[in-house]
Every structure is written in C-alpha cells, then in structure tokens.
Amino acid sequence: MPKIVDHHKQKQKVAQAAMRVIKQEGLESASVRKIAVEAGISAGSMRHYFSTQQELFLFSMNLIQERVKERIAGLPLNGPTEENVFTLLEQVLPLDEERKFEMEVWQAFTVKALTEPDLQPLNAKMYDELFQTVQFCLMKLKEDGLLLDHIDLLLETERLYAVINGLALNGIVQPDRLPPQLIRSVLQMHLQSITKKDMSP
Amino acid sequence: MPKIVDHHKQKQKVAQAAMRVIKQEGLESASVRKIAVEAGISAGSMRHYFSTQQELFLFSMNLIQERVKERIAGLPLNGPTEENVFTLLEQVLPLDEERKFEMEVWQAFTVKALTEPDLQPLNAKMYDELFQTVQFCLMKLKEDGLLLDHIDLLLETERLYAVINGLALNGIVQPDRLPPQLIRSVLQMHLQSITKKDMSP
Structure with missing residues (x-):
C-alpha cells in the first residue's frame, strides 16, 4: 500500500x-x-x-509521544538497574537539541490544553505515561532492593516526578544557568539520595 | 494626585x-x-x-510578581526557621485558587516568552527571583545549622527549585492526582530529607 x-x-x-x-x-x-x-x-x-488545525495539533502531539517511545525502545538498558533508571529518565529531559525541541513544543501544547478541552485527553495521556515511567523506575529499584528502606513510595514517586518535570521546565526556561551537565548531576544526586549504593552512570 | x-x-x-x-x-x-x-x-x-497588547502583557506579568511579593511580605515568618521556609515556599505553589490562577497565567506567559523576545526579560526576572528565594531558604537553613552536613548547596538549590517548579506544573496539569494536601506533603518530605530534625509545620 x-x-x-x-x-x-x-x-x-x-x-x-x-x-x-x-x-x-x-x-x-x-x-x-x-x-x-x-x-x-x-x-x-x-x-x-x-x-482542521486541531487535527494537525493532535497528530503532532502523538508524533512527539511516538518519538519519545521510540527513543526509549531503542535503549539497550542492559546495565545495572540504577544505570538503566538514569538512562531511562534522561530521555525526558532537555539534554540535547532533539529533546529540548520536543519539550518546548510540548510545553506550548500543555498550556494550550489548559483552555482547549479537545487537547486535554492527549495531553493528560502524555503526563500519565511519564508518571508511570517514574513509578516503574522506583518499583524496579525497590524490587532489586536498591531503594532505602524508609521510603514512602507514593510521596517518593511524586517527588521524583516533580524533579523530572521541574528540571525539564527550568532547563528550557533558563538553559544558561542549568545546562545539560548540571541537569544530569541533579538527577544523579537525587537518585543517589534515595538508593542504597553509589550510582555512577 | x-x-x-x-x-x-x-x-x-x-x-x-x-x-x-x-x-x-x-x-x-x-x-x-x-x-x-x-x-x-x-x-x-x-x-x-x-x-499595545504587549504593554498590557508586561503590566500583567508585573502585577503577578507584585501579588506574590505582597503575599510574601504579609507573612508573619516568626516561627522556627524550618517552618518559615515551608511557609515561604508554599506561596509559589498552586495550593489555593489565587495561586493556581497566578500560575496558570504565568505558565502561558512563560511559553509566550520562548518565542517573544520582548517578554523574555520580565519572565527571566520572575524565575530568577524565585530561584533566589529557594537559594535564600537553603542558606537560612544552613546558617541555622539545620541542613545535613554532606549537602552540596549548588546541586541542592537546583533540586529544591526543580521540586518547587515541578510540583507547581504538575499541580496545575494534574490537580486530581496531585491535590494541595499532597503537594504540601511532598514538599514537607523533601525538606525533612535534607534537614537534621523533623519539621512539623
């Protein structure tokens, strides 16, 4: 065809x-x-x-979601769990031009979706899937006995999810103060702070 | 006059x-x-x-900044440092209709500023002042001997700033999953994780 x-x-x-x-x-x-x-x-x-313009917007939103999924599907993820988690979360941070581009465009769709009911389901789907990815990372760390013992998974998931989305937003808005290497260091420090052994991706 | x-x-x-x-x-x-x-x-x-419409936008952006500053200036902040820090940071989170309103409008200006050079300086000023507030909170905790000893202030400031902006964004986009009480709990847990004694605001 x-x-x-x-x-x-x-x-x-x-x-x-x-x-x-x-x-x-x-x-x-x-x-x-x-x-x-x-x-x-x-x-x-x-x-x-x-x-319609809206049909084009919805198609574009889907395209960004597919790009992120394809990038994640293409990762080897055959290292230690803590390295895999770091590599996975790196995919949704503005660490290179491609991801920065996706995130700036997505940010525009997010704001548009606040006042445009037709864009809301697809926008919510993106955030839900991102949240589930964060949830999956913490579950995997827990399963492998790497998470600190006292950790409250519900709060910890919301915190890591806030760190990810906060770093993404700040990295777009203030790239001079927060360049890719510093974004990586903050994520690494955060993961170290909730896991039992040193992570050295 | x-x-x-x-x-x-x-x-x-x-x-x-x-x-x-x-x-x-x-x-x-x-x-x-x-x-x-x-x-x-x-x-x-x-x-x-x-x-011009732009003049109106700039005036509105200033007005939001003034509202946040006025709200902060009106806080008693006469409790223990850890409580004051919590109270101060609460002012820039979408915990009630007023703050949610400010943040949704500001999010729209932030996206607009990505492609509108004339709005960039004022948008950057807002984020810089927010960053300085976070920096001030951590310095105050350190001065009062409340921060954990091993903490790297540069990374910790970026992390707390990401937690704040991430919670704000997530609280606007997904208020059903992240209601005000959960936003508060995550912030409280985060502050507890970097300070020496239990914080109970």
Whole structure:
C-alpha cells in the first residue's frame, strides 16, 4: 500500500514542519499558510492531510509521544538497574537539541490544553505515561532492593516526578544557568539520595 | 494626585480582566475587545491604559510578581526557621485558587516568552527571583545549622527549585492526582530529607 504509506509520511512531514513553526513562533502563529511554506507544499494541499488545525495539533502531539517511545525502545538498558533508571529518565529531559525541541513544543501544547478541552485527553495521556515511567523506575529499584528502606513510595514517586518535570521546565526556561551537565548531576544526586549504593552512570 | 492614582487602579483593573481572559481562553484569545468586555469598559478606551497588547502583557506579568511579593511580605515568618521556609515556599505553589490562577497565567506567559523576545526579560526576572528565594531558604537553613552536613548547596538549590517548579506544573496539569494536601506533603518530605530534625509545620 505505497499510497497509504506515502500519505502517512507526508502527514508526518507536515506535522514536523508545524512543530518547527511552533518552536520558532509559538502555537498561535502556526497558521496553515506558514506551516505549508515550512513543509514545502501549497496551502491548498494542506487539507489533504489535515482538515482542521486541531487535527494537525493532535497528530503532532502523538508524533512527539511516538518519538519519545521510540527513543526509549531503542535503549539497550542492559546495565545495572540504577544505570538503566538514569538512562531511562534522561530521555525526558532537555539534554540535547532533539529533546529540548520536543519539550518546548510540548510545553506550548500543555498550556494550550489548559483552555482547549479537545487537547486535554492527549495531553493528560502524555503526563500519565511519564508518571508511570517514574513509578516503574522506583518499583524496579525497590524490587532489586536498591531503594532505602524508609521510603514512602507514593510521596517518593511524586517527588521524583516533580524533579523530572521541574528540571525539564527550568532547563528550557533558563538553559544558561542549568545546562545539560548540571541537569544530569541533579538527577544523579537525587537518585543517589534515595538508593542504597553509589550510582555512577 | 487622585487622577494618577485612579489611572493606575484602572490599569490594574484592566490587567486583572486580561488575566481572567487568559486563564479562561488562553493568551492568543486575549483580544482587546474581549478584555474590554471583561473589564467593563469600551474597547475604544482601552488605549488610554495600554497602547499595545504587549504593554498590557508586561503590566500583567508585573502585577503577578507584585501579588506574590505582597503575599510574601504579609507573612508573619516568626516561627522556627524550618517552618518559615515551608511557609515561604508554599506561596509559589498552586495550593489555593489565587495561586493556581497566578500560575496558570504565568505558565502561558512563560511559553509566550520562548518565542517573544520582548517578554523574555520580565519572565527571566520572575524565575530568577524565585530561584533566589529557594537559594535564600537553603542558606537560612544552613546558617541555622539545620541542613545535613554532606549537602552540596549548588546541586541542592537546583533540586529544591526543580521540586518547587515541578510540583507547581504538575499541580496545575494534574490537580486530581496531585491535590494541595499532597503537594504540601511532598514538599514537607523533601525538606525533612535534607534537614537534621523533623519539621512539623
């Protein structure tokens, strides 16, 4: 089915162009015309791929989620548990241009979803999956006997999740004070503070 | 100078109306017409107070910063240091409708500032002052001999700042999972984990 494949590929191309426009000029400037120019297609042909701006936004949100999942699926994760946890959580922090780009665009969708009910389910899904990833990391550390004994898993999950989302936000807003190496050091220190032995990823 | 006072009060009234529109419908929907309706004035008289939308946005950003500062200035802060620190940090978390409102509107300005150079200095100022507040809290705990001995102040400041901004973001995006009481418990647990004695605010 080459035609269907091409159609999907073309949609991805348009969505990627949309994300570049959103990153450069903001969500409210992401007009059909601008996205078409960025994607190198005519404004008229945009409707073959997306009939509304919202459909395009939802597709783009899905695309970011897929990118993060693909990146995680591609990790070897064959080291010690504490290293695997660190590597996994690194995937959702703005440590390189690709992740920084995803997070800036996602931040725009998050704010948009606060006032746009149609975007809320997909936005909530992203945060829920991220929360579950954090939960999974702590469960794995606990299963392997690496978590400190007195730890309250409910509070600890919320704390690690806040550390992750806080580092992501601060790394986007104040990259000069919080460069990737410092983000890594804070995460490493935090994981060390709740585990029994030194982690040295 | 009653006229000048009135003019400033009226600007505040308009800015507050603007923030309500932003909270309800998003920044990109905050048109002059809508804000005028919300403020109960004619669209034509808006230009007496703000000549551009950007001027209105900057004034609104300042207004939020002033509200936070006023709230902090009004705190008694006459308890033990660990209680004062907790009380101070509570002021920048979405623990009631007022703070939730401020944070949702600020989140919209933060995203806008990513692509709008004119809003960047004021947005950065807010985050810098918040960072300095976190820094001040940890210095005070250290001065009073309450911080654990092995603590690296640089990393610890970034971690507490990430916990604060992460809890704020998560509390706005997922209030059902993270209600105010749970936000408080996570902050309390975090402060306990870095201080020598139990904190019981």
